[in-house]
Amino acid sequence: MAGYDIRILKGLLDSYERSLLSQGKNKVNVHISFPFTRKNLPEYFNESSLAYEKIHGSVRVLEEQELVTAVWKNGKEGHIIEKVLLNDKNVAEAYAYLNRKPRREYVRENLELLEEAKERYQTPILQGFLAYLQERLIEGKSVKEFIDIEKPDKTRKILKAVGELENNREDCYIREFSIRHFGNSKTLKSMLGVVRKILQRFGEGFEDMDDCGILAEYSVYHTPDYVYIKGMGELIFGEDLSTVVNLTWLKQGIGLSGEDIGRVRILENSKIKKILTIENLTTFFRWKEKDSLMIYLGGYHNSVRRKLLELLHQSFPEAEYLHFGDIDVGGFEIYRDLCRKTGIPFKTYHMGIEELEKYKSCTQKLTEGDCKRLEVLIRKMESEGGDTRVLQYMKEKGRKLEQEGIEQT
The missing domain is CATH 1.10.10 (Arc Repressor Mutant, subunit A)
Incomplete structure (x- = not known):
């Protein structure tokens, strides 16, 4: 001490x-x-x-x-x-x-550092973050929520991490990314807490994502990222696309790694009438849907799942695209994010007032945080011309429902 x-x-x-x-x-x-x-x-x-x-x-x-x-x-x-x-x-x-410099000197050094990053990284989230830091430092306000002005080297790494993530276009693992940009396999991992906070505060659609989900959005993975699919359809793969796997043979489906997604095709003559994304794994495993290809979304979709959905939409433009998730704020935020980022006209599935009434005994009370987020989501969807009837009903009754509470009929 x-x-x-x-x-x-x-x-x-x-x-x-x-x-x-x-x-x-x-x-x-x-x-x-x-x-x-x-x-x-x-x-x-x-x-x-x-x-x-x-x-x-x-x-x-x-x-x-x-x-x-x-x-x-x-x-x-x-x-x-x-x-x-x-x-x-x-x-x-x-x-x-104390062998310490006055705060104004640290502020000057940090403002210079921010200007360097501003020129180097023309990425939206980092630019917003830099503007925030710059304004607060000039006004003499604290920025310790995100950076320590007495540790400019650490701040430089944080800014670089956000900028390089936003610029990343190549699938890689977190240790590879860290070695490539910092010369140390553990550097990025040590900063994930503050990096996640920056992306969530100054980006959009990351609110409920964990570290793995946010990194996957930028094609950076802790381990190989797999997409689980099951139901109707025939997969063809191999160098000559001669190997065929009929998904109906596999009761619980198959997992495809992100690297393999682009090398796999689904026969376009497959009798797929519905493409159904499912938010939670338990429901994915137990759910059965006739003439449907089902995809485990795992909460927010990422670039790997988006790539698969876009390939499917190209092959099956006439299919019905449905999303089945929790009937809560998070579930509808995921649905909104899915529609916006894929450009596919998904409809909600078993996420209506009927289910909230039918399974009333399984519903839970909205928390104070739920209510605040619900208000924000309603305003956003209204401004976009979206249907907010279920959200309004949730607000009126103060209840929500996890999809595991919905029975297969």
């Missing part, structure tokens, strides 16, 4: 940088203080601790350097310290004591 002199002085400079005094905008005489409270310095109030004398010694050292002034309780010097005041005439010396 840092010495008490470091802790106290660091606390004072942190307060100084949050104040107008550091920006030269103060209009009244103010003093930056570090109050001795049980929250700031709990050891000072522990009678069984030896910290009391050590703290007094640290304060004396800082006073000798003319960096601070101690304020004693009831004016009794040497008894109990009430607070410590920063000597604003020697702020530069205080920074030097």
Whole structure:
């Protein structure tokens, strides 16, 4: 743990940088203080601790350097310290004591870094993020939710990760991507938390995705990405497309890797009348649908599933395209995302008012978060001319239903 002199002085400079005094905008005489409270310095109030004398010694050292002034309780010097005041005439010396640069210097360095990234990556999400950081830094606001301005090298890597992900067009694994752009197989993984937060905040359609789902949207995978399909249809593959697999032979279907999707075809004379995407795996395994090809979507679709759906739509333009998901906000957000990103006119399947009424005993109450997201989704779909009757019913009744609660008829 840092010495008490470091802790106290660091606390004072942190307060100084949050104040107008550091920006030269103060209009009244103010003093930056570090109050001795049980929250700031709990050891000072522990009678069984030896910290009391050590703290007094640290304060004396800082006073000798003319960096601070101690304020004693009831004016009794040497008894109990009430607070410590920063000597604003020697702020530069205080920074030097901590071997720390003033915030304005870090801000300048970070603004230069943002300009570099702005020129290098012309990608929409990163550009939005850079504009956000730039505005807040110029206004003297905090950006610690996303970056530490005292660690520009780490910030540079974060910006590079987002920009390179948005630019990526090649299927690869996360370790390969990390080696390629950072020279270390673990670097990207160590930043996934903040990268996900940036993509979710400044992108669209990532709200409910986990790390794997978001990376897959940019063709970066933890492990080979498989698409599970079953039902009607005959797969043909091989160099001469001579090998045929009839899906009706396989009760639970087959998994195709992302690399193989482009090399597999489904006979166009297959009697497929419906293409049905299913959100959850349990329902995919148990569901049966006549004259249909069923695809496990796994929540939000990604580039691999989108590639398959686009190939199917080219081969079977007359088929009925249906999506079967949870009757909740997430389910309809996934449905909306599916329609928008594939351009295929999907219709919802077993996601109506009838199911909410029929399986009322299986429904769950909407959470406060559900209600907020529902309001946003209703506004979005209304602005797009979408059908919001089910959403309005959910809002009115305050209920939602997972697709596993719907029985096969």
